[in-house]
Amino acid sequence: MDHTALLVTIDGPAGAGKTTVSKMLAGRLGYRYLDTGALYRAVAVAAQGDGVAADDDQGLTRLCAALALRLDGERVFLSGEDVTDRLRAPEISLLASAVSARPVVRQTLFGIQRAIGQAGGVVAEGRDMGTVVFPEADVKFFLDASVRQRALRRFAQYGDGGPSLETIEQDIRRRDANDSHRDLAPLKPAADALIIDSSRISAADVVDRMMSRILPLIDGDTTGSGPRPD
Secondary structure, three states, rough: OOOOOEEEEOOOOOOOOOHHHHHHHHHHHHEEEEHHHHHHHHHHHHHHHOOOOOOOHHHHHHHHHOOOOEEOOOOEEEEEEEHHHHHOOOHHHHHHHHHHOHHHHHHHHHHHHHHHHOOOOEEEEOHHHHHHOOOOOOOOEEEOOOOOHOOOHHHHHOOOOOOOOHHHHHHHHHHHHHHHHHHOOOOOOOOEEEEOOOOOEEEEEEEHHHHHHHHHHHOOOOOOOOOOHH
């Protein structure tokens, strides 16, 4: 791959700051931002709307066969309807975690993700970008944070009228268990990923650390012997 148009993956659990960091990094690099989690959330929205349970493989097969999913920048369209603002609802987050473990859903979205990422110049955010979808990625990161810090971030995102901090923390622990222990593409760092704990550092600091790994490759040092984060 042309190292001036790298494929960068950022994996990690819910609430670790992947979306903020991925958007900032893509902006710094002038790359396309690919939120793969939004694709699974869109399938969850479709499943909820059609009354299809997460473990109903026949129903999910029918749903995926008729799925009309489109990305337009950061907006997600389902059968022509902009569903972006529905994707972060707590019930959709949990349903997305469940449907993402179903082979038919993963197979349907795999091709979409690969088509976007293979040309390079992409920052792909998700759960298994560096381990399954893009194992050949030029640079891989795994962004983590403590459960409490991740819950606090989600709590701030929801604002007034959202679920309680305790409820959010319980949901995060449940989703972590679902994502980490599922048989298909469990959440884990790629063997060659740089792991960054964002619990006590800002999103800008995280991006700076990532840039210190990426810039040597853009500059032609494909051995990665350039500056490294502290």
